[in-house]
Amino acid sequence: MPELPEIETIRRSLLFLEGKTISRVEVLRPKSVRELTAREFASRLENRKILTLERRGKYLLWQLAGRQTMVVHLRMTGQLLWYPETLPVDKHTAAIWSFQELRGQLRLVDIRTFATINLVPQGEYQSITGLANLSPELLAADYPAPKFWQKLKRRRSPLKSALLDQRLFAGVGNIYADEALFRAKLNPLASAAELSWQDYLRLLAAVRAVLTEGIENHGTTFRNYVDGRGQKGGFQNKLAVYGRRGEACHVCQTPIQRIVVAGRGTFFCPRCQGKATA
DNA sequence: ATCCCGTCCTGGAGGC
């Protein structure tokens, strides 16, 4: 499940495509391309130069010549991978991009087929609801913390649910949400509405810390995540709670618990993070 | 405005 650190790692691993010109696009799974037909998508991309590869939350934004943006979201199992063109095409491949200057191909491979691709005029993201409503970048120095504390306080849902809301915490997903709550010593079921300014600052610092460390460790490979060159991440070895049900908390040795919050598996230390009361 | 739930989808795990 790629989250912000994994998407950022993929972005960095594919920066060599900046300045290259797309020569050919093959869409093997038309449903992955939103708004446009496969044919129209391909024809609009062919002979178009990639200027920059950017990231917003969990979205990859390919800024193209002619003020066009190709927006890719990998959802659960999507992989953007650079392959030798001679390698047989995996049956889960949704799209293939070839380039004028390079041997090899960029392929979107996606077992569960949730990944999406949009091609829109630069800056016109209204049709991509999630991107249009995304919070500012959490790692940006000017993230408006007081404004988002106010937003958080209007919610009656548990903290864990709020952390997964991309309108509040762009790029946070299930793994980093649990890790951040552990570091901030906050219970996943605690009410977002009752979070003090001090608690919120501690949570924000913890979110930023886990995202930054996730990037430094090239992401978390829990299932099938790899970067654009096929490299696995390293942060799975540093997880404090996620996936550690029944194992000892690194701080107090209490067994880590797993509960379900907002339909998501949620791991926490019942001692370090307080009692799990609804 | 917020919240909860169903939906999309396939592979892997666990049960018998």
Next chain:
DNA sequence: TGCCTCCAGGACGGGA
């Protein structure tokens, strides 16, 4: 060994 069921979950849309 093999079949069946269940689960994983990011984000969106609909209904409360």
